[in-house]
């Protein structure tokens with residue numbers, strides 16, 4: 388793929404991976420993006436996962452022969468796994484990276500600190516390639532502390548490291564944003580899963596990006612973004628401010644014998660009948676929790692429904708709430724459905740876990756099941772549905 392006259396795509400797609408970052412299911416695989424900038428001097432932008440070193444080096448050789456620089460923007464092994472292979476394949480080349488990245492390099496690659504082959508850069512430094520001048524933008528914690536992004540003023544390209552990435556191989560989701568019908572879905576799951584905790588740091592980078600004339604964003608995962616950049620930048624702004632993106636109710640539940648599930652289904656049916664714009668129901672024991680986390684950050688309201696278990700709450704619900712709170716969950720309306728056959732206290736435990744979050748609205752109504760739905764709890768479902776739906780009228 389050609390990004391501009393001088394910039395070529397040399398990344399790879401991974402369809403062998405089971406869990407990305409040891410954590411996330413990626414049914415459409417994963418792309419490890421890498422780019423070559425051809426000029427009087429040639430720079431390669433990042434390497435790829437170590438399982439693809441040979442294929443990537445073949446791509447680099449085909450694109451530019453023998454490059455002068457490898458710019459390492461991020462040291463996580465999905466991008467740095469082929470740095471050592473690159474340095475062996477191109478013995479004249481130098482690595483351009485942040486001081487923190489060189490420290491990490493020595494830790495990842497025992498005995499290799501590349502002391503005589505390094506160019507250390509920081510915020511505001513530049514690298515002249517000829518007609519292209521690369522300027523470096525510090526992007527700490529988006530997604531690791533050593534991260535730099537790179538701006539090419541000639542072609543107005545921002546190489547954005549992990550930011551604006553998404554799950555999925557480019558051979559499945561498309562090479563450019565324009566080819567990708569549903570970029571936001573997997574980009575949102577990726578953002579909240581991987582970068583979500585670092586909203587303020589993402590905001591800081593967006594402010595720096597606002598001062599640049601950007602026509603193309605080249606992320607390290609997912610399609611190259613060349614059109615309608617305001618759409619992608621706008622979503623990142625919303626996500627990193629922890630603002631709801633869509634109106635609607637997520638009902639996230641666990642159910643041991645199906646009784647809590649029946650209450651959840653009844654609530655969902657009533658919310659739909661009352662005209663709530665979107666109702667998403669997720670079974671935390673069986674569905675992808677990263678997808679549930681994504682939905683909880685996408686919508687303005689979440690109903691948490693679970694069983695009292697070991698004097699606390701069911702494990703999948705605990706994991707879900709912790710996945711939200713550790714990512715600075717805030718600015719949402721929440722309600723609780725609890726079940727307990729002799730001493731229900733799940734609602735109290737769930738509320739306690741969320742009370743430290745900023746700017747939360749706890750609904751007045753909730754539902755208490757004592758084993759199974761009855762007339763009392765059906766009336767509580769009605770009242771909760773009315774309260775939730777009133778906000779959308």
Ligand code: FEO
Nearest residue numbers: 463465530549607
């Ligand atoms: Fe794609 Fe943080 O590595």
